Amino acid sequence: MTSTHPDTPALHADAVRTLTDWRPAExxxxxxRRDYLAHLDEQPEGLYRACLPAHITASAAVVDPAAGRVLLTLHPKVGMWLQMGGxxxxxxxxxAAAALREAVEESGIPDLxxxxxDGVPVPAKLDRHQVRCTGKDRPENTHLDVQYIALAPAGAQALISEESLDLRWFDYDHLPELTDHSVRDLVARARQLTG
Known part of the structure; x- marks a missing residue:
């Protein structure tokens, strides 16, 4: 397959390196992780939305460890509270830069x-889920999400973007009902990893 994105080789190589180096205990x-690597091996364009039926995505749980809180966005298409990402x-x-870009854009917090x-951004977890990102009248496709933890400065003020119905800070122990197990697990990992 011919690369249609000039930065694909570098981003693809980084994704392979990231997923090869990251060794989860579970x-x-x-x-x-191995499934994602197989996808990237088979799909040179496997990081972009046009790659169907599956593509890699990047997200980040934005946390303020000093206040014990996480910033979630009410996603307009999904109707649930989610971490920042896309x-x-x-x-x-x-x-990692894709996850950070999405987190900054969707949170309005520039200094995440x-x-x-060891000085290198590392994933917190992976999550594979079905979505309709190509349109509600189109078949579902699979997001192979690589999830990071984004640290917000203490007392950071969020600014909602047009990509969100709502944007709010939630205490780690009081997440909204409209979250799924993946978000709850990511928040629990963020809490554990940031002490």
Whole structure:
């Protein structure tokens, strides 16, 4: 397949490196990691929305550890409270940069930083889910989401974007009902990893 995005080789190589280097302890997460790597091996364009029936996406739970809170967006298409995130774009130099870009755009907080290990941003978890990102009258496709933790400065003020119906901070122990197990698990991991 010919690459239609000039930055695809660099972003693709970064995604492969990120998923190769990241070694989760849980067997289910490691299986997802291997599935994502197989997808990237088969799909040179596997990081972009046009790659169907599945593509890699990047997201981040925006947390304010000092206040013990997480910022969630009420997604207009899904109708649930989710972490910030979305599709990779041709200008994204790395998978982590895509997650950070989405987090900044959707939160309105310009000075977010991703949680790192040895100075390198690392995923917190992976989540595979079905969506209709190509339109409600189109078949579902699969998001292979790579999820990070974005640290907000203490007391950060969020600013809602047009991509959201609502945007709110929630205490770790009082997440809204309209969240799924994946969001709850990501928030629990963020809480654990940020102490």
């Amino acid at each position: 067997q289910e997460q490691d299986q997802l 599709h990779c774009e041709p200008g994204d130099p790395t998978l 930083t991703l949680l790192t290990a």
